[in-house]
Amino acid sequence: MSTRVASGGPATSVSSSPTAARVTPAPARPFKQVMEASQSAVVSGAESAVRRLPGGPILAAAFRPGPSAGSAHAGATPEGSAGTAGGEGGAAEGSSAGGMDDMLARNADMNLYYLQLQERISAESRAYTTLSNVLKTRHDTVKNAIGNIR
Secondary structure, eight states, X not given: OOOOOOTTOOOOXXXXXOOOOOOSOOOSSOHHHHHHHHHHHHHHHHHHHHTTSTTHHXXXXXXXXXXXXXXXXXXXXXXXXHHHHHHHHHHHHHHHHHHHHHHHHHHHHHHHHHHHHHHXXXXXXXXXXXXXXXXXHHHHHHHHHHHHHO
16 A cells, blocks of 8 residues: 555646626625624623622723724823713613613523422432332332242
């Protein structure tokens, strides 16, 4: 058996074709805008969720974007940039914070429900196992008694 590769290499069966004009229309929203909107939604949701944790305001500050290098506020004091960030997102944050709180409360309720359901299923399983073991022991005892009589 040989592991040599021929100098010409294997046939690729690939052919080239000239470039064609775009068939589909250009998107209404460029991909970059979609990604920026998604990023903004994720960051604001994470910031709202973190506020419910102990030390939340400090943790929420970690999610806030800092001033960019090219912005006019780049030389501003930290108090000024924090005030700007809080002022810009204040109205939108207030409207979405209630929805986020409701969602977190519902998730907590559902987690509690599933934990209770899991506990009931475990209790039922333990009862079934106990009953099964008792019936098996009873069966084995009767079987041995019959075997001893013979």
